[in-house]
Amino acid sequence: MILSGSYAQEQENGRPLGHTNQNKFRQMKDLLATPNESRTASGAPGYAYTQQKVDYIMDIRLDEVNNQIFGEEKITYHNNSKDHLEYLWVQLDQNMRAKNSKTPDINTEIFNAAFNGPQSFTSSNLKDRFDGGFNIEYVKNDDGSNLSHTINQTMMRINLPKPLAPDAEFKFQIKWWYNINDINVDGGRSGLETFPDGNNNYTIAQFYPRLCVYDNVEGWQNMQFWGRSEFALEFGDFEVKITVPADHILEATGDLQNPKDVLTKEQQKRFNEAKKSFQDPVFIVTQEEAEQAEKGRTTKTKTWHFKANQVRDFAFASSRKYIWDAMAVNINGREVMAISLYPKEGNPLWEEHSTRVVANTLEEYSKLTFDYPYSKAVSVHSERQGMEYPMICFNHGRPNPDGTYDERTKRGMIGVITHEVGHNFFPMIVNSDERQWTWMDEGLNSFVETLAELDYDPNFFTGNLPKDIVPYMGGDQSYISPIMSHGDYVHQFGPNAYTKPAAGLYMLRQTIMGPELFDYAFRTYSQRWMFKHPTPADFFRTMEDASAMDLDWFWRGWFYTTDYTDIGVKEVKQYYLTDKPTEKAMKLAELYNMNLDAFKDKLVYYAEAENGIVPSDAKKVEDFAFLKAYLESLSDQERSKLLKAPKHFYQVTYEKPGGLVMPIIVELTYEDGTKERKMYPAQIWRYNENEVTKVYKTNKAITSIVIDPDLETADVDTSNNSWPKKIEESEFDKFKDKVRG
Numbered sequence: 001m002i003l004s005g006s007y008a009q010e011q012e013n014g015r016p017l018g019h020t021n022q023n024k025f026r027q028m029k030d031l032l033a034t035p036n037e038s039r040t041a042s043g044a045p046g047y048a049y050t051q052q053k054v055d056y057i058m059d060i061r062l063d064e065v066n067n068q069i070f071g072e073e074k075i076t077y078h079n080n081s082k083d084h085l086e087y088l089w090v091q092l093d094q095n096m097r098a099k100n101s102k103t104p105d106i107n108t109e110i111f112n113a114a115f116n117g118p119q120s121f122t123s124s125n126l127k128d129r130f131d132g133g134f135n136i137e138y139v140k141n142d143d144g145s146n147l148s149h150t151i152n153q154t155m156m157r158i159n160l161p162k163p164l165a166p167d168a169e170f171k172f173q174i175k176w177w178y179n180i181n182d183i184n185v186d187g188g189r190s191g192l193e194t195f196p197d198g199n200n201n202y203t204i205a206q207f208y209p210r211l212c213v214y215d216n217v218e219g220w221q222n223m224q225f226w227g228r229s230e231f232a233l234e235f236g237d238f239e240v241k242i243t244v245p246a247d248h249i250l251e252a253t254g255d256l257q258n259p260k261d262v263l264t265k266e267q268q269k270r271f272n273e274a275k276k277s278f279q280d281p282v283f284i285v286t287q288e289e290a291e292q293a294e295k296g297r298t299t300k301t302k303t304w305h306f307k308a309n310q311v312r313d314f315a316f317a318s319s320r321k322y323i324w325d326a327m328a329v330n331i332n333g334r335e336v337m338a339i340s341l342y343p344k345e346g347n348p349l350w351e352e353h354s355t356r357v358v359a360n361t362l363e364e365y366s367k368l369t370f371d372y373p374y375s376k377a378v379s380v381h382s383e384r385q386g387m388e389y390p391m392i393c394f395n396h397g398r399p400n401p402d403g404t405y406d407e408r409t410k411r412g413m414i415g416v417i418t419h420e421v422g423h424n425f426f427p428m429i430v431n432s433d434e435r436q437w438t439w440m441d442e443g444l445n446s447f448v449e450t451l452a453e454l455d456y457d458p459n460f461f462t463g464n465l466p467k468d469i470v471p472y473m474g475g476d477q478s479y480i481s482p483i484m485s486h487g488d489y490v491h492q493f494g495p496n497a498y499t500k501p502a503a504g505l506y507m508l509r510q511t512i513m514g515p516e517l518f519d520y521a522f523r524t525y526s527q528r529w530m531f532k533h534p535t536p537a538d539f540f541r542t543m544e545d546a547s548a549m550d551l552d553w554f555w556r557g558w559f560y561t562t563d564y565t566d567i568g569v570k571e572v573k574q575y576y577l578t579d580k581p582t583e584k585a586m587k588l589a590e591l592y593n594m595n596l597d598a599f600k601d602k603l604v605y606y607a608e609a610e611n612g613i614v615p616s617d618a619k620k621v622e623d624f625a626f627l628k629a630y631l632e633s634l635s636d637q638e639r640s641k642l643l644k645a646p647k648h649f650y651q652v653t654y655e656k657p658g659g660l661v662m663p664i665i666v667e668l669t670y671e672d673g674t675k676e677r678k679m680y681p682a683q684i685w686r687y688n689e690n691e692v693t694k695v696y697k698t699n700k701a702i703t704s705i706v707i708d709p710d711l712e713t714a715d716v717d718t719s720n721n722s723w724p725k726k727i728e729e730s731e732f733d734k735f736k737d738k739v740r741g
């Protein structure tokens, strides 16, 4: 092969081609797992893909007097893999609250005299630890014999009597109970809140021993639960009976099987009305009725019976304080219920917004992913929580005691409901491994949440746009980790796992790929991995596979490093028409022996401006003696065409102090006030990562050049984004002006 001219040119610039093997556009072969028959190179599940299935039948009892929960659980484990399993791993999440839990031990402590006065020191630091761990009463085989098991903190290994063969199933039973934690005292994603009237709001989750995921990526995903990084769970079918005080209202994952046993005739009638109401929520329990109920205390119980198929988890909420409303949502011709439960303390905010936000979320997410496949989504009021489970989630947003609330509370409530209902899609259905890759559910979900919120209210402050991540990305590098980090081990968890991936996806959609290519690829990913277990590589690969865009540079920079964007205008050289050719121009004219043909290349017409922009006048072209003859040789048409040729040339040097490669978005403003946008793909940096030049030919003088005028690329330093340099008035200058003025 003969090397082409471009090679010579690159050599001349001192940048041999070989550099491209090490540059920021190199493919991610070194970072991604080798594709195989389970996970293809296109990012889809392969023909040999399998996943385990775990079915649960549970009897649960809530003891309101002692705040304890009891359960008997029958588990059927289906081994769909081709492997023989010697043991099963079960998650005991509540053991994070056990007296001997190591979770508090891994937190560093500092004695702070200002905060740890005698009072707070005795009340919190010296207080007995709350004992909220699991009490396992038995683990039994299907035949009633005891099963050998070993508990290691939040994980329990069930030692199988003989290895479980491929395609075989194993049935076993666990009986357990634990003390329910008060969320306001001990924190938690599950627990109770006690109101001044003595009533409790129970929002109960990860309350039963749950099987770990077994797959060909991790083997058993049995990383301990330290309290932050969430869960990895298999899909299965649930049949759950929950016994609670008879005056409680209860909602849970799944479809209620016995409405006649637990609802009044009036409540059933109202619920059927709600199923036909697509505009407004219908009350099933009104505030008046809820206020009446919260005054009573029955000792009788009722058992609520739910079934849910193809869910990865089960949660419920129960209280006698609940107001209950619901409306129908049309998901591509199918009716889905949007439902809310909240005490009077949530009003008037909750009756105005909760169920409507649930409905909007299901509609918006369905557009961007797949039709919401479950029958309902429930939003339950809680003072502090924001936590998601299949078909049900717990959300904060409480007005002041007099019912007033500020914009921030309202915005926070709309935001958290959208986010938690959105988690039905990621990770409840697109079932990624939360324990290891927080961004795969939180990042993707926060991104779709942003689009849904902007749909609910175009002026909504989402906090997830590229400009919102600038303070984090431009901050102290010793407190920043790549997105591709385990959630338990990063500083600034929120920006790392929520905002940065969300802002990155927003940037991909709006700026780098465009909505058409992005949406198709994102929907492809969602549908490929619906009810399956995707890994990061499956996401990265699908987004490229479905769009014909090589995005390895983006994943590599945004997800695997802590580099940031910073692009600036380094230098602007101006060239203009003149009637007094510069010395250089005269020399060139001489060199070409005033060969008029050479002027077609405009080598001589343009002189470099020394001071600012010198407006040119097309008529002056005719004053050139040597041009005159040339112009006279042209036809009228040819001449007028020539005179319309660009009169200004600008050579602009863009610099990139930031480590990330990014598209350069440029806004040119002309002397007549008109503006023009240009966008150069990130690949413009492929030969030289530090600076690149572009030339603009124009009839009108350029008065300013601004990079990334709409703050689309998370550029951390905008002080170099403008030419001429914008003098930004300092706060002190503004202050001085005020004093003077």
Ligand SMILES: [Zn+2]
Pocket: 419, 423, 442, 445
């Ligand atoms: Zn979340």
